């Protein structure tokens with residue numbers, strides 16, 4: 001988005017720290033997607049990259065609608081492993097569902113666009129998807145696995161999980177290069193051109209929108 005003013009938001013200081021390492025000098029905001037510290041109708045686009053599944057849809061959708069200008073859009077996207085026909089993926093998912101408390105693979109397949117339609121806030125909701133794949137060395141793949149919250153949630157048995165993964169993957173990819181197919185899902189929901197601000201606003205959002213104590217990280 002050439003020429004756009006972009007403000008990254010995440011509620012994790014750890015994640016914002018990684019952003020700062022990679023993009024020194026960037027001004028980012030630590031905040032919850034359910035209580036954005038921005039005034040009404042200031043943004044043309046609100047994006048959630050791989051994060052919408054963490055928020056309560058009616059609250060976060062109303063909050064996005066509040067900060068969007070009339071006609072603005074909320075865009076959500078995920079890259080999900082396209083693993084239905086892959087036995088190594090099935091084995092991995094079974095291991096995760098057994099070892100990671102509360103993990104269920106089905107969190108990826110909610111009816112995202114219907115959930116946005118049901119809020120009644122948006123005039124138009126469209127979904128676009130595409131497929132791609134990547135091939136990476138097993139140690140990089142393991143690093144990627146370790147970065148996931150549901151893998152870290154395995155706790156004391158994390159190394160057992162990773163050992164089992166390594167053995168399973170080497171059977172399928174004996175040269176140590178793992179090929180992972182993905183599908184990308186993009187959901188875009190647009191506000192009506194003459195929309196008024198949504199009404200859900202918590203006390204935190206009100207206080208922060210007034211510009212008091214903005215948790216800006218620079």
Ligand SMILES: C[S@@+](CC[C@H](N)C(=O)[O-])C[C@H]1O[C@@H](n2cnc3c(N)ncnc32)[C@H](O)[C@@H]1O
Pocket residue numbers: 009010011012015031032033034048049050051054055
């Ligand atoms: C899979 S990571 C994606 C991070 C980044 N958007 C990206 O695409 O690389 C999910 C992120 O959602 C953030 N998150 C989870 N719940 C949140 C919330 N309620 N408000 C803001 N961020 C949240 C987490 O801190 C985490 O950094």
